[in-house]
Amino acid sequence: MKTPLYASLQRNIILITLIVAFAPLFALGSIIYSQFFQIYRTKVEEQIQYRARAQAEAVDLFLKERIAILAAMADTHAYQEMIQDKILAEAFRVMNLRAGAFVDLGVINNAGQHLAYVGPYDLRGLNYYQQPWFGEVMSKGSYVSDVYMGYRQLPHFIIAVKRQEGENIWILRATIDPDVFGSLVRAAQVGKSGDAFIITGEGFYQTRPRFDGQILTLSKIDSALFGGRTNVIEKQNHQGKSILYAGSWLNNGKWLLVISQDLAEEMTGIFATRNVGIFLLLLGIAAIAATTVFTTRITVKRLKDADERTNSLNAQLMQSDKLAALGKMAAGVAHEINNPLAVILQKTGWIEDLLAEEDLRQTKNYEEFKTSVKKIEEHVERARKVVHNMLGYARRMEPRLEDVDVNDTLRQTIAILNNYARINNINIQTELNPELPIIAGDQAQLQQVFLNLISNAIDAIRKDGWIRVKSIRSGGEILVSVTDNGPGIPDEMQRKVFDPFFTTKAGGKGTGLGLWISYSIMEKMGGTITLNSKDGEGTTFVVQIPIVVPEKK
């Protein structure tokens, strides 16, 4: 009946508890994770920046070394010496020995004429006067070119230095091995997805990138995004992956060294940590949920039990309230009925008195009058008995306090009823605890209670059966139980058996006051009567008598 109420209560408690428990858990988890994520990301960016800078410095150093050795050769040799193939070849040998990565070496006069050359391509005789780098060298003293195809149709770049020898100005020019230079840059390629390459300010590849793109083609990177020192940008590639790019300018700001890295690959560590975190979080949630459900169930169950106890207590209280109210009403009704009854009785008595007089005896209907008057008296008596019983005054109005031996009282009561029981083939068994204390109480009233219960049991069985009368001591009270193997009392009747005038006996056989009076008597003594019955299996009435120790006289 009340189950949906408790179910919804349980659901609400669990829901609220879980929300309150999980909300901070989620908040804490996500805040910590996002903080860690930020820190980790910053670390990754710093690292890639550092690598870009370091690599750019390395490349710059490489270029400076090459320029330095080229300049040293130009400064230590005279023009006349250098145009001799033998000396030029010796210088080229020394340069490759000390620094390396030179492909060829040539001498160009101030008219742009290539006069001497050492290397795999025969470039002697070519005139560079029109080439833009020639002017640059003449004005600045040294020059590093971008990568270009040139006469030899291979991507390469050159470095050149100017020598002022009195009036004569000449240029020493060398080609850098693109493979050596390329591998120097590629040394910064890390992991499965890391890349490293150099682009010009316009965005042309100066070295071959690891993924999509060829040397001298246009890269998709906007070099303008990279400012003064080193910067990091994040870009989606064509596969939708987030790629981090770090760039560092070198070669006097002409070239940009770019290092790229797949962000996902770099963040693997934190993602693994995140997964462990989520796993632990889920574990915690499961534990909290299980505990919450478990404890809430126990709590709600306890609550339900307590409510049930309260309800049954309330039912008992209501029963006793109801009986008390009925008792008061009965007392009032008794007065109103007893007075008219008294008048009727006196009036009939008066008629009787008058009938007894000599002259009336001769009347024809004298006997009829007399019988009628007797009948009236009989029925007044009957009504009187009902009212008196109702008031519980069948014996005496006030309970007396005397020494009562409960077992003795039971034995006496059974002795009164034994004959009646035997006629109906009902066996009354006793199981009396001989240790029961003598109590102060009203033996006659107690006997009336027992008499009611046992005779009810006999009436319930009708024929052939047994009744068991037990007395035990339980703490501060004596419990007397009367059990029969009669037909039992149906559930819906159990509440009513103590009500006055409730009877199941055939008309006129029972007043329906026995159990009500018994209940009132026990209540006055501070005890109770309870019943336990199963339809079809018999009934047990338990009388609970408080132990009141008699005063010593």
Place this chain on the structure above:
Amino acid sequence: MDYFRALVVDDEPDFLETLVNRLQKRNIDTAGAKSGEEALEIMKKKLFDVVILDVKMPGGMDGIETLREMKKIQPLAEVLLLTGHASVETSIEGMKLGAFDYLLKPIKIEDLMTKMAEAFEKKNAHDQKIRKARIKELLRFPGRVLEHDKEDEKAS
């Protein structure tokens, strides 16, 4: 049964009248009073052996009050309380004030007569004792005869 005088006090006229008639028919010198006040008036004029008093009379003096006054006027008259009600407390109080016993309405005349006889016995025994004591006293102090005569006159 010896001759004796009874007073019935009840606010129910039908009951009162009939009971008085029936008791008179049984040779009891019976008077009736419809209220406590009337009963007290009658008792000031006439001595009674047994008084039958309804304890529950709405309006006017209630039974207990009447009983208390009666005992002042005629301490030796035995009072039988009659009740149609379950007021145990009233009955106990009445007994404490010296009522002989209490009876529940409705009551058969035979039972009432038995109780009245018992009350009368008691009163008689009591009277006897007083009479003997008075004789002893008179034997010792004959001069007091005059005083007692005066008292007797006042009572009757």
